[in-house]
Amino acid sequence: MQTIEQLEQQFGIPGSLNFSMGPSECVMINIDTPFAKARITTQGAQILSYRAADALHDLLFLSHLTRYGNRRAIRGGVPICWPWFGVDPSGSGRPAHGFARIRVWDVTDVQQTESGGIVLTLNLTPDPVDEKLWRCAYSLEMKIEISEQLKLSLTTKNLDSECFVISQALHTYFAVGDIHKTQVRGLDNHHYLDKVENFREKLQQGEIHFRGEVDRVYLDSSDNLFIEDTEWSRRIVVESAGSNTTIVWNPWDRVTSLKDMTDDAYQYFVCVESANAANDSISLAPGESHTLSACYRIMPLS
Numbered sequence: 001m002q003t004i005e006q007l008e009q010q011f012g013i014p015g016s017l018n019f020s021m022g023p024s025e026c027v028m029i030n031i032d033t034p035f036a037k038a039r040i041t042t043q044g045a046q047i048l049s050y051r052a053a054d055a056l057h058d059l060l061f062l063s064h065l066t067r068y069g070n071r072r073a074i075r076g077g078v079p080i081c082w083p084w085f086g087v088d089p090s091g092s093g094r095p096a097h098g099f100a101r102i103r104v105w106d107v108t109d110v111q112q113t114e115s116g117g118i119v120l121t122l123n124l125t126p127d128p129v130d131e132k133l134w135r136c137a138y139s140l141e142m143k144i145e146i147s148e149q150l151k152l153s154l155t156t157k158n159l160d161s162e163c164f165v166i167s168q169a170l171h172t173y174f175a176v177g178d179i180h181k182t183q184v185r186g187l188d189n190h191h192y193l194d195k196v197e198n199f200r201e202k203l204q205q206g207e208i209h210f211r212g213e214v215d216r217v218y219l220d221s222s223d224n225l226f227i228e229d230t231e232w233s234r235r236i237v238v239e240s241a242g243s244n245t246t247i248v249w250n251p252w253d254r255v256t257s258l259k260d261m262t263d264d265a266y267q268y269f270v271c272v273e274s275a276n277a278a279n280d281s282i283s284l285a286p287g288e289s290h291t292l293s294a295c296y297r298i299m300p301l302s
Contacts, residue, residue, distance in 0.1 A: 001104060002027070002042070002106060002107060004027065007107055011107055011109075011110040013110065013112060013118070015032070016031065016032055016033060016112065016116075016118060017029065017032075017118055017120075018030050022041060022068065024067075024068040024069025024070065026042070026043045026068045027041060028041050029041070029107070029120065031118050031120075033116050033117055033118055033147065034116045035053055035117060035147045036050055036052045036148070037049070037050075037051050037053075038050045038051070038144075038150070040144060041068075041074070042104050042105050042106075042107065042122065043074065043101075043102070043104055043105075044079060044080055044100060044102060044103065044105070045080060045124070046074055046077050046079055046101065047077050047078045047144055047152070048060065048062050048074070048077040049077065050150045050296075056232070057175060057234075059296060060076065060077050060078065060172070060174065060175055061077075061173040061174065061175040061176075061268060062074075062076030062077050062173070063260055063265055064262075065259075065261055066260050067260055071103075073097070073101050073102055074101070075173075075258070075261060078152065078170055078171065078172045080100045080101050080168070080169075081100070081167075081169040081170075081273075081275075082100035082140065082154070082156070082168040083099075083100070083138075083156075083164075083168065084097070084098045084166065084167050084168075085098075085167040085168055085169045085247075085276075085277040086167070086277065089167070094133050094134075095133075097169075097171070098134075098168075099130050100124060101171075103124055103130070105122040105123060106124075107121070107122055108121050108122065108123045109121035119143060119144070119146075120144045120146070121143050121144075122142045122144075123139065123141050124140040124141075124142075125138075125139060136162075136164045137160040137161075138157065138159055138164075139157040139159055140156055140157075141153075141154070141155045141157075142155075148297070149297040150296045150297070151293070151294075152170055152293060152294050152295075153291055153292070153293040154168065154170065154291065154292045154293070155290070155291040155292075156289060156290050156291075157287075158285065158287060158289070160286055161286055162286065163285050163286070165282065165283045165284075166276070166281065166284070166290075167276055167278075167280075167281040168275065168276050168277075168292060169245075170273055170274045170275070170292065172238075172272060172274075172294070172296070173269045173271055174227055174236055174269060174270055174272060174296075175269055176229045176269060177229055177232035177268075178229075178230075178231040178267060178268075179266060179267050179269070179270060180210065180211075180267070181231045182229050182230070182231075183207040183208060183210075183228050184207060184208040184226070184227055184248060185207050185226040185227075185228060186221075186222045186224055186225035186226055187204045187218050187221060187222065187248075188204055188206055188207070189203065189204065190203075190204050190219065190220065190221055190222070191219050192216040192217060192218040192219060193216065193217040193219070193278060194215070194216055195215035195217070196213055196214070196216075210252075210270070212252050212253075213250065213252040213253070213254055215248075215249050215251075216247070216248045216249070217245060217247055217275075217277055217278050218246040218247070219244070219279065219280070221243075221245060222246075223239060223240050224238070224239055224240075225237075225238040225240075225246065225272060226238070227270060227272060230301065233300065233301045234299065234300060235299045235300070235301045237295075237297050237298075238272055238296055239295040240295075241293045241294075242276070242291050242293055243274045243280070243293075244276070245274075245280040246272065246274065246275065247273035247275050247277065248270070248271065248272055249271040250266055250269070250271065253266070274293075275292075276292060
């Protein structure tokens with residue numbers, strides 16, 4: 001594991017990027033650019049906070065009850081679901097959403113752009129624990145760009161001698177002022193699988209409003225979506241590439257079953273996830289690679 005001292009010496013940028021020790025010895029990467037401040041942890045290559053320089057509120061929601069370390073998932077920010085999304089497709093009891101979000105990744109590169117932004121690269125490679133869960137040789141790279149926008153790119157490369165299939169998601173928790181005053185636009189006339197009703201297929205008509213639990217897999221979804229947050233008078237633009245699936249989730253009163261969230265937490269976030277899931281799973285032949293990417297930015301709600 002990379003130490004704070006090693007990381008600081010190799011990748012630190014005075015005044016712009018430094019490393020610190022967080023809860024349960026999770027390494028934190030603290031970024032301060034002319035455009036935004038951000039915080040990332042090497043556990044799961046997970047961005048926890050992104051706040052544009054002129055923003056009143058963080059782009060991302062992070063539960064203050066979340067648990068860190070000891071291969072536990074962090075509740076909030078942008079967890080990486082990989083190499084499978086949802087429950088274990090093999091039915092053998094492996095952890096939901098795979099193992100990428102609970103592993104410690106290596107920082108492999110930091111670049112400062114001409115305008116003062118930061119591009120951070122983290123990598124994950126197989127270890128003996130994961131080989132018991134998924135016996136495939138791979139390389140997994142996460143690029144995070146902190147600028148006037150937040151850009152994420154997750155690249156999987158098949159280093160194995162055989163083909164393998166992945167499903168995945170950038171499980172982004174977007175912070176909102178009030179879920180009752182929030183809607184998601186851009187999925188009108190798209191079919192979705194409704195997990196609340198045993199994956200029944202339905203057709204979306206109009207915007208998505210939140211009046212109860214929502215857990216949906218939208219098929220053949222648009223590359224451009226909009227989260228309209230009336231309480232905070234802002235529109236979050238979500239642009240995806242390498243993805244034909246979008247997950248929209250808010251647990252509503254089921255939040256009480258989640259030990260790492262307060263009972264009222266559902267009011268303050270919505271998950272809109274760029275994904276490859278359901279009929280959009282990715283098959284990679286030896287040597288092939290696939291990149292799932294997303295770009296997030298905030299605009300005034302006019």
